[in-house]
Amino acid sequence: MAELDDYRADTRSWLDENCPQSLRAGGGGSLYGITGGKKFNPKNPDERVWLERGAEKGLTAPTWPTEYGGGGLSKEQNKILLQCMRELKTPPPLVGFGLTMIGPTLLQYGNDAQKAEHLPNIVQGKIRWCQGYSEPGAGSDLAGLQCRAVEDGDEYVINGSKIWTSNADEADWIFCLVRTDPDAKKQEGITFLLIDMEQPGVTVRPIPLISGSSPFCETFFDDARAHQRNVIHKKNAGWTVAKALLGHERTMIADAFGVGGGGSRLSLADRARKYLPESADGRVSDAALRSEIAQMEIDSKAFGLTVQRSKDAAKAGHQPGPESSMFKVYGTELNMARHELMVRIAGPQALGWEGEGFEDEELQLTRDWLRTRGNSIEGGTSEVQRNIIAKRVLGLPD
Amino acid sequence: MDLVLTEDQEFIRKTAADFVEEKSPVSRFRELRDKQDATGFSRELWKEMADLGWAGIPYAEDVGGADMGFAELAVVLEELGRALAPEPFLSTVLLAGQALALSGNQALAKEWLTKICAGEAVLAVAYQEARSRYDLDAIETQAVKDGTGFKLSGEKVQVLDGHVADAILVSAKADGGVKLFLVPAGAAGLTITRQARLDDRNAALVALDGVSVGADAVVGDGALLANVVDRATVGLCAEMLGGMQQALDLSLEYLKTRKQFDVVIGSFQALKHRAADVFIEIELCKSAVMAAARAIDAGAPDTAKLVSVAKAKCSDAYVLATNEGVQFFGGVGMTDEYDIGFYMKRARAAELSFGDAAFHRDRWATLSGY
Numbered sequence: 001m002a003e004l005d006d007y008r009a010d011t012r013s014w015l016d017e018n019c020p021q022s023l024r025a026g027g028g029g030s031l032y033g034i035t036g037g038k039k040f041n042p043k044n045p046d047e048r049v050w051l052e053r054g055a056e057k058g059l060t061a062p063t064w065p066t067e068y069g070g071g072g073l074s075k076e077q078n079k080i081l082l083q084c085m086r087e088l089k090t091p092p093p094l095v096g097f098g099l100t101m102i103g104p105t106l107l108q109y110g111n112d113a114q115k116a117e118h119l120p121n122i123v124q125g126k127i128r129w130c131q132g133y134s135e136p137g138a139g140s141d142l143a144g145l146q147c148r149a150v151e152d153g154d155e156y157v158i159n160g161s162k163i164w165t166s167n168a169d170e171a172d173w174i175f176c177l178v179r180t181d182p183d184a185k186k187q188e189g190i191t192f193l194l195i196d197m198e199q200p201g202v203t204v205r206p207i208p209l210i211s212g213s214s215p216f217c218e219t220f221f222d223d224a225r226a227h228q229r230n231v232i233h234k235k236n237a238g239w240t241v242a243k244a245l246l247g248h249e250r251t252m253i254a255d256a257f258g259v260g261g262g263g264s265r266l267s268l269a270d271r272a273r274k275y276l277p278e279s280a281d282g283r284v285s286d287a288a289l290r291s292e293i294a295q296m297e298i299d300s301k302a303f304g305l306t307v308q309r310s311k312d313a314a315k316a317g318h319q320p321g322p323e324s325s326m327f328k329v330y331g332t333e334l335n336m337a338r339h340e341l342m343v344r345i346a347g348p349q350a351l352g353w354e355g356e357g358f359e360d361e362e363l364q365l366t367r368d369w370l371r372t373r374g375n376s377i378e379g380g381t382s383e384v385q386r387n388i389i390a391k392r393v394l395g396l397p398d
Numbered sequence: 399m400d401l402v403l404t405e406d407q408e409f410i411r412k413t414a415a416d417f418v419e420e421k422s423p424v425s426r427f428r429e430l431r432d433k434q435d436a437t438g439f440s441r442e443l444w445k446e447m448a449d450l451g452w453a454g455i456p457y458a459e460d461v462g463g464a465d466m467g468f469a470e471l472a473v474v475l476e477e478l479g480r481a482l483a484p485e486p487f488l489s490t491v492l493l494a495g496q497a498l499a500l501s502g503n504q505a506l507a508k509e510w511l512t513k514i515c516a517g518e519a520v521l522a523v524a525y526q527e528a529r530s531r532y533d534l535d536a537i538e539t540q541a542v543k544d545g546t547g548f549k550l551s552g553e554k555v556q557v558l559d560g561h562v563a564d565a566i567l568v569s570a571k572a573d574g575g576v577k578l579f580l581v582p583a584g585a586a587g588l589t590i591t592r593q594a595r596l597d598d599r600n601a602a603l604v605a606l607d608g609v610s611v612g613a614d615a616v617v618g619d620g621a622l623l624a625n626v627v628d629r630a631t632v633g634l635c636a637e638m639l640g641g642m643q644q645a646l647d648l649s650l651e652y653l654k655t656r657k658q659f660d661v662v663i664g665s666f667q668a669l670k671h672r673a674a675d676v677f678i679e680i681e682l683c684k685s686a687v688m689a690a691a692r693a694i695d696a697g698a699p700d701t702a703k704l705v706s707v708a709k710a711k712c713s714d715a716y717v718l719a720t721n722e723g724v725q726f727f728g729g730v731g732m733t734d735e736y737d738i739g740f741y742m743k744r745a746r747a748a749e750l751s752f753g754d755a756a757f758h759r760d761r762w763a764t765l766s767g768y
């Protein structure tokens with residue numbers, strides 16, 4: 001206990017010395033966080049400072065082993081670190097698929113050389129990663145993917161395309177599922193391959209979304225090349241790795257969205273006070289809306305407690321089951337419902353697209369709400385998650 | 399406060415599960431109902447449960463209790479809830495027992511808690527009236543000063559285990575506030591009429607016509623009663639958690655065996671997804687009940703809010719699990735012969751006790767300052 005108190009004190013003073021002022025109190029940072037990578041070019045130069053200092057201290061990947069540049073923190077220490085950062089209202093020094101998806105997967109399935117090559121670059125924010133899973137013909141039925149990789153000496157030659165590749169236009173490397181045995185059963189001919197995107201055989205085309213931005217792309221491979229040392233686990237055993245990564249992805253999505261996430265700075269009740277007529281007793285004046293807000297908060301609380309319970313169970317040595325699917329369904333649907341509610345609270349002020357007559361926050365809310373509609377699609381749709389729960393947890397037949 | 403069972407709690411759970419399986423399957427509840435049993439539960443089994451230490455779980459050792467907490471009690475109640483065991487936990491251990499344990503009236507507390515822990519007394523708490531709904535203060539029963547004591551007049555409804563209680567704790571208006579009085583079952587002016595509820599649990603009308611009690615019959619005030627009801631609510635939620643899990647288990651068993659169109663109906667995605675949603679809601683309830691029970695034990699400042707989270711979630715989830723359950727069963731789900739209907743009825747009764755989900759959402763909002 002005393003050790004943890006010391007850790008808290010040390011962390012507070014370190015943060016106070018090192019976290020740039022412009023990134024405190026919830027201001028000044030890029031909307032989608034500090035992403036790193038070769039193309040990282042933040043408007044606020046302090047973001048780079050914060051990334052470098054954080055990385056040096058091991059705070060970009062607080063719980064990863066120190067030999068790869070992680071912080072080597074225990075779960076309890078990490079909890080304290082996150083609390084201290086929340087107190088300062090400062091963004092994490094780095095976000096992205098490197099930390100949440102490929103990193104944990106490499107720690108689980110990578111060999112020593114792969115870990116040594118890639119993990120430090122992730123931790124230091126030097127390389128930004130994207131995910132090459134989905135294809136035009138392979139979405140929910142991911143194992144039906146067609147993108148081909150053929151051996152050629154020490155290398156693989158890759159041909160085909162991926163779609164919905166989030167941030168491919170800004171990423172440096174892509175972790176990809178490729179077909180290496182077209183004759184095997186569809187799950188058994190897939191390999192998990194890391195591909196450097198900085199080569200002539202890889203091109204990327206952004207796709208505009210309903211929210212007006214283009215965070216995801218179509219990615220084309222035209223005789224692109226990757227060295228065989230970039231196969232994770234074994235040739236034709238990529239499906240196992242792919243599923244493990246999806247587990248990390250779902251946990252990440254649940255963590256990010258479930259518990260009051262979604263970037264909301266004002267509480268729901270304060271939003272309602274802002275947009276609704278004042279009431280004499282200080283309560284939210286629309287009783288129906290008040291009840292919806294309470295329901296949202298109660299559901300969020302119960303969900304947060306369930307995430308905590310699963311972590312406590314893991315700590316006590318219980319094996320985690322397929323519950324990441326439960327977190328994915330509930331966490332994302334909760335986040336979507338929260339945004340729907342925020343839109344209804346803001347009323348007509350939620351209808352702005354750009355320009356005069358709307359606050360920045362209102363314009364952002366509109367876009368955020370549209371973006372959340374993808375939450376129940378990305379990372380495996382809600383329907384697919386319910387299939388998994390029915391089969392793996394409840395034992396219902398196909 | 400980790401949300402996992404300790405080894406001791408796991409042991410208690412196992413003991414309770416084994417006991418329920420061996421001695422209290424749902425068929426026992428069905429028999430009691432079928433023969434319109436005069437007591438409405440089994441006094442023998444109640445004594446056995448007390449001998450296992452369950453009635454005294456949250457009470458001090460000097461009255462024969464185990465000096466444990468709601469985290470342990472919840473584990474037992476969950477197992478009992480799975481089998482709809484009708485023994486008087488809610489009335490005697492949770493409502494009356496907690497009122498006495500929190501009371502400053504040491505003499506009353508000692509006398510009755512000793513009997514409760516030993517399984518030798520059934521007690522009831524009469525707090526609800528025909529128009530009070532979930533407001534503990536919205537009552538008309540009056541306590542009028544009478545010498546050093548009081549005279550109680552009024553009418554209480556749906557008093558759990560009222561017709562078999564050895565004593566009843568009655569709430570009444572006194573000096574502008576609410577007070578709770580202990581009235582022995584045989585008191586002059588007390589009329590108790592058994593009621594029939596849809597869930598076949600014991601309930602009674604309790605009419606008081608100038609019932610005299612001494613000053614030493616005062617158990618506590620309105621604040622104490624509110625606190626007691628919060629605690630009992632968590633106990634009820636634990637029971638509900640067991641019931642909803644059993645409803646899902648019964649449903650899954652049926653989904654895996656009943657065939658239509660030459661396949662088991664559990665292969666139909668329309669049913670699978672509904673079952674998955676029930677599963678998720680139950681998982682949320684588990685966490686909420688564990689957190690609320692641990693908050694009570696720790697005297698945490700956010701206890702009241704966590705109680706409302708638990709009751710709001712459990713109310714909706716138990717109703718969902720049993721409504722969906724009947725739908726999963728199809729026609730047979732509507733028959734008295736199948737147990738799923740028992741759970742649906744109990745879900746309603748539990749939902750509409752101590753405030754439904756809407757009530758607790760409003761309370762959450764009030765406690766959160768909006």
Ligand SMILES: Cc1cc2nc3c(=O)[nH]c(=O)nc-3n(C[C@H](O)[C@H](O)[C@H](O)COP(=O)(O)OP(=O)(O)OC[C@H]3O[C@@H](n4cnc5c(N)ncnc54)[C@H](O)[C@@H]3O)c2cc1C
Nearest residue numbers: 131132133134139140164165166374377378379380381383
């Ligand atoms: C915002 C966003 C970001 C994304 N980022 C990435 C990324 O970085 N990398 C990447 O590889 N992919 C990414 N994706 C793609 C995502 O993983 C796929 O969209 C998803 O797997 C669904 O595939 P699909 O779009 O082809 O839909 P389909 O599979 O065609 O599904 C259409 C509908 O059919 C339903 N359906 C399909 N199969 C079943 C079934 N068996 N039972 C019941 N219903 C079914 C689905 O639930 C859905 O409602 C992203 C998607 C979004 C929206």
